[in-house]
Amino acid sequence: MKLVVRVKLLPTPVQAAALEATLHACNQAATWAAGVGFETKAQRPLQLRKHTYAEIRLRWGLGAQAAQHAIKKTCDAYTTLKANLRNGRYGRPGSRRHTRAAGKPIAFRPQAAQPYDDRMLSWQHQARTVSIWTTAGRLKNVAFTGQPGQLEVLAAHRKGESDLVCQGGKWFLIATCDIDEAAPNTHPAGFLGVDLGIVNIAVTSDGTKHSGRRINRKREQDRTLRSKLQKKNTKSAKRRAKKHAGKEARRAKDINHKISKRIVAEAERTGRGIALEQLTGIRERARLRKPQRTTLHSWPFAQLGSFIAYKAKKAGVPIMYVDPAYTSQGCSQCHHTARHNRPSQAVFSCRVCGFVDHADHNASHNIRQRGWMAWVCGAQSTAPELTLIA
Template sequence: MKLVVRVKLLPTPQQAAALHATLHACNQAATHVSRTAHHTGVRRNRELRTLTYTEIKTRWGLGAQAAQHVIKKVADAHTTLRASRRATGRNPHPHEPLTFRHDAAQTYDDRMLSWQLPRRTVSIWTVTGRIKGLAFAAGSHQLELLQRHRKGESDLIHHAGQWYLSATLDLPEAPQNPHPDGFIGIDLGIANIATTSTGHRHSGRRLNRTRTNDRALRTRLQKKGTRSAKRRAKRHAGKEARRARDINHKISKHIVAEAQRTGCGIALEDLRGIRERVRLRKPQRVTINSWAFGQLHAFIAYKARRAGVPVVSVDPAFTSQECSRCHHIDRRNRPSQAVFACRSCGFVEHADLNASHVISHRGWQAWDRGAESQVPARAPDA
């Protein structure tokens, strides 16, 4: 399976200037190639290379490999845009040519970039010459993954004033368990981010208090509207995203480890389009939309693939109203947010725990009907 590891570069001011110049040149060249593709109607990599390869090499001082990667980036962008527009029923060909940000990521292959892992440095091509001994920061686990499994291209990224390299890894997959001993149901919710059918609740007062404080600060800064408030809001948004990502990694790691230890699969609700389908009160909308549940779902899926744990998605309809004992569905089964009390059999349970049991049961039914494990071919950044 594919995994992406991101390491932080530590350039000197002179090295950073060279990296800036490289990204600017590559993306200006990419915009030029995109205009050519728009005016000529040629959007395939090979034909675009015939039209633009020599010009962008001489005009922007790109090396042979960099020029080819720029052209491929444009061709891939058009392919992605066409697929997206067809899926939404829109005209697959835009009326205006695509443009690329001056600091958009640029792809590097092994001819343009080499790693010296013991010294934690890289040698990287730039438009001003090759930079040797460019330091980077990485943990021991990342270094081990890079040493053993790095294969393919890397991306040079400039984000929020920092420089990164995202390297692609090719990891061996564990054989998937064909006969899981049941499924661990995962209920994603408001009071508890994730509740498992084994009884673990991944949340807590401290985390919920932090989320509440984050929303209050964001609201105050948006109301203030000054330039300094906008800068602070942007900086705080990055902090929120990093905290949520870290928590989602920890939750997904715990869930997958438990499933692997017990020989079970994992059942998740298919929440695609849930925000458009479900009507919630305003406080609940704010709480639900402030957490990256899609990211948590993706983390669980790719970690499960590495561990050989099957994952199935189930229909989320009425999981909060269905009794896990007699499977009677009634909206009156939820007298409050935290309590489930079945109107048919009298079963009483914490609402999130009951829902996780329902999801577990639906996961086993789906697997028994022949559903295949739903795990991604490419994982998010580690």
């Protein structure tokens, strides 16, 4: 299983200047190569290398490996763009957005990530330093730090390339680790259904509720502050809004990590699998009032689902994705489905058998039952193959 670990670099001012110059040079070279590839239609590594390799090394002073990575990064970007155009990510062919995306060469930000392989980057885990190539020469003894658990994973399982990136004036290395998966549980004792929502971020079929009331109040305060800063529209307001947006994202990520860890630990302890709703397209399907749409769209449910998926895979817990249709309106006892079974947001009351329960708890039972039936029919986990961020 691929896991991505991010460590923070602690360069001196001189080292930081060298890293910044290197990142700018690599991205300028990649942007120029993207223009050449757009004009010549040479968008495969071997083809584009013939047109750009010598010029990149001469003009920007990049080493052989750095030049190769800049060219490969350009080709990968064009491959991704073509896939997005083909899949309708930029609208229909002929639309303004589609034409604008397909009608110009790709450009890279000055601080976009640059890949490094083992020839350009070496790790000294005991000293917690790295030796890294730059356009100013090899920088040695560049300190790095991170959480102890992540550093242990990095030292034991790092494999492949690492990306150098600058975010908010801070330097990071994003390293890929290849971790052995636990033996999968091929005979689960049942499934733990998980219903995702807004009032309660996650409710399990065991009755555990991860409430979102305090979180939603904080999110409302964040939206109010963001609106005020956007209306003010000064440089200081924009700077504060950008800083605050990063804080919001980190808070949401931390909460999702904690919730997913508890859910997976409970399923592993009881020898069960996990059943989740397939939430693809939820933003297009949901018909809500504007304040509710804002709340729904601002919480990273996909991130929570991906965290549950990779933690489950790491622990050997099977995971199934089920159709979420009518899970909130169907009775988990007699399976009667009707809109009138939901007299309010929090209450489920079946009009046929009289069963009464919390609406989210009832929905989690429906998800659990669908997950178990899907497992019996297919007898395999549907956890996606993902590269995930720790």
